[in-house]
Amino acid sequence: MKVRYVGTTFGFGIDGLTNHKIYNCIAIESPFLRVIDDSGEDYLYSAINPGEFEGESEGYWEIINDNKNRDLFKLMNTNKK
Structure with a gap:
C-alpha cells in the first residue's frame, strides 16, 4: 500500500514526514x-x-495504492472527524 502525506513537513529528513512525499504503508x-x-x-x-x-x-x-480489500479507504472513511 502507498500513501502520500499532505501537510506541514516535520522531522526534516530524520524521523518525520515530508509534504507531498509518497510513503510505503506496511x-x-x-x-x-x-x-x-x-x-x-x-x-x-x-x-x-x-x-x-x-x-x-x-x-x-x-x-495512492490500496490493497484489494480497500482497507485504507475503509479506515480513513470510517474514522473521519
Missing part, C-alpha cells in the same frame, strides 16, 4: 498506519490526522 493498526517514514524505519501515524505527536496537525493522507 500495515494498518487501526486507528494508525505503520509507515516507513523519512528515517527509513517504520512508525505508527494516525490514519486521519498524521503529524507530530505534540500539538495539532493539519496533515492528511492521500491513498
Whole structure:
C-alpha cells in the first residue's frame, strides 16, 4: 500500500514526514498506519490526522495504492472527524 502525506513537513529528513512525499504503508493498526517514514524505519501515524505527536496537525493522507480489500479507504472513511 502507498500513501502520500499532505501537510506541514516535520522531522526534516530524520524521523518525520515530508509534504507531498509518497510513503510505503506496511500495515494498518487501526486507528494508525505503520509507515516507513523519512528515517527509513517504520512508525505508527494516525490514519486521519498524521503529524507530530505534540500539538495539532493539519496533515492528511492521500491513498495512492490500496490493497484489494480497500482497507485504507475503509479506515480513513470510517474514522473521519
